Amino acid sequence: MKVFLGGARGSFPVSSPDKVRYGGDTFSLLVEGRDGTQVLIDAGSGTRRLRRRLQAGGTLFFTHTHLDHLIGLPALTKAWPQRMILPRGDLEQILARVFSPPVWPVKMPPAECPVPSAPVIVGSLQVAWQPVAHPDGCVAYRVDEPATGASLVVATDVEWPEMTPHVRDEFCRFARGTDLLVFDAHYLPEEYALHRGWGHSTWTDAVTAAQDCGTHKLWLMHHAPGRKDAEIDALGAAATAAFMQGIVCPAADGMTAELRENR
Secondary structure, eight states: OEEEEEEOBOSSOOOOTTSSSSOOOBOEEEEEOTTSOEEEEOOOTTHHHHTTTOOTTOEEEOSOOOGGGTTTGGGGTTSOOSEEEOTTSOHHHHHHHHSSTTTOOSOOOOOBOOOOSSOEEETTEEEEEEEEOOTTOEEEEEEEETTTTEEEEEEOSOOGGGSOHHHHHHHHHHHTTOSEEEEEOOBOGGGGGGGTTSSOOBHHHHHHHHHHHTOSEEEEEOBOTTOOHHHHHHHHHHHHHHOTTSEEEEOOTTOEEEOOSOO
């Protein structure tokens, strides 16, 4: 299983000299199975970075429908997905509302918008989901490749402190033993009190979740728009020191990974 990250930034795209190494595009992530099957998760501005690799007629899963996860959808006009999936069921109406005049002038191609009630099989990949705490509703996704044993869990937008112990336990069972956990680390611990209820976690929450899930690799995701490269370096170093059981990487636009059975 191969993983390609289009964008690691949260909330809205940014561009400045002090935000070059980690990038400024919002979240989009491509998973590719060993049989060439592709699954795209979200369509933030980082989708532009992935479009040359993307095949037409694939499957796009949305974690939720905030604009930073939709804004790159027009970049897919030459690799338009056959299916777009949001488990809660109102995706078609939301996309029609956002991508229509006077907000957007170009008519989007059609796509199926099924509402699955069980994990979705896409070639060699199996995609399951778990609700997480975030305004207006959101899910985390788990992508497994049974033939190789590879797996990853994507939880880009989640407010860990707002989840009850029971819901946290459910998430950890869902994510147990995954090769790679991609997790929200929008805030510093000292920033969180002023932003409680805004739908995001801290790097300490991400480390706690990774430890509780038993994962061996953690990508810190959804960097705050104002977070400079040097500040991300610092939080990455702190997270590395705290995460004793594996590897921590602050996510960066264009990052890739190859996940295998023998990690």
